[in-house]
Each structure stands twice: as C-alpha cells, then as structure tokens.
Amino acid sequence: MFHETNVNYEHRNLLRFLWWEKGDIERSLVEYRMTVHLFGAVSSPGCANFAPKTTADDFEEECGNDAPDFVRHDFYVDDGLKSVTSVGQAIDLIGNTKTLCKKGGFNLHKFISNQREVIEAIPVEQRVKEIKELGMTKDLLPIERALGV
Numbered sequence: 001m002f003h004e005t006n007v008n009y010e011h012r013n014l015l016r017f018l019w020w021e022k023g024d025i026e027r028s029l030v031e032y033r034m035t036v037h038l039f040g041a042v043s044s045p046g047c048a049n050f051a052p053k054t055t056a057d058d059f060e061e062e063c064g065n066d067a068p069d070f071v072r073h074d075f076y077v078d079d080g081l082k083s084v085t086s087v088g089q090a091i092d093l094i095g096n097t098k099t100l101c102k103k104g105g106f107n108l109h110k111f112i113s114n115q116r117e118v119i120e121a122i123p124v125e126q127r128v129k130e131i132k133e134l135g136m137t138k139d140l141l142p143i144e145r146a147l148g149v
Helices: 009-015 044-063 066-073 087-103 116-120
Strands: 016-020 029-033
Touching: 009 016, 009 029, 044 066, 044 087, 066 087, 087 116
Parallel strands: none
Antiparallel strands: 016 029
16 A cells, blocks of 8 residues: 555665665665655654545545545545445445545555456456455355454
C-alpha cells in the first residue's frame, strides 16, 4: 500500500537517501529521492490511510455515496471489510469502489466473499490467491481472515 501512495513532489527531499551503485563503496555516492512512501517510515501509515480517504472525498460527487463511505469508514490502510444485505449490492459496491479508487491511482484487488455469486462476478486475477484456482461448483469456500479477525 505504501508503494501505491505517491509522495508530493515538494516533499520528496524529505525522503532522500544515498546509494553506492552495485554496493561498491569505492564508487561515488548517488543521491535518490523516494517518489512513493516506504515501509518503515513513521509517516507512511498515516499517509497511506489519508490518501484513499482524500480520494473518497474528491470523487464522491461522481461515484455516489456508498463507495466513498465504504472507503472512509470500513478500510484500514489497504483492507476493506463490509457486510451488505444482498449479492447485487455487494457486486455494485465492489465495482463502484474499484472505479472510485482507480480515479485516485489505486488498484483494488484480492477480493473474497462468502457468496459464490459475488466471487464469480470478480475477475479471477482480482480475487484473493486462495480462491483463484477454486472450482466454484464443487469446492468449499475457504475461511479467510481479514485484519486478524
């Protein structure tokens, strides 16, 4: 998630680092600046939480209320967890949320559901790894944990 969250141009000097090409300390140091947030920076989790919520605010008028509300209230960094009352509502929410997030530069993937019809509506490459090879007519759906729950 951090690598999907861009650093504003004017802040890239704050994430500057030095590098020896090919690890050779006899060579001259090269200076680089991160263009995305990095794992381990104290600021990265906050930025990674802020960016999708800002996307929800920025594109709410275009995408309606459900997808932005889902992103704002039911996401923790890059995991979303939501229960809805119907298969159709779940499929619509997934599609609308993918559209919303794409507008902000995010690609949602690794979807799972406890309903086969919802899973079948999701392209295979966007499903969670454990159900990509699943025989949808005969295999039992796996139990998946979300956010440690």
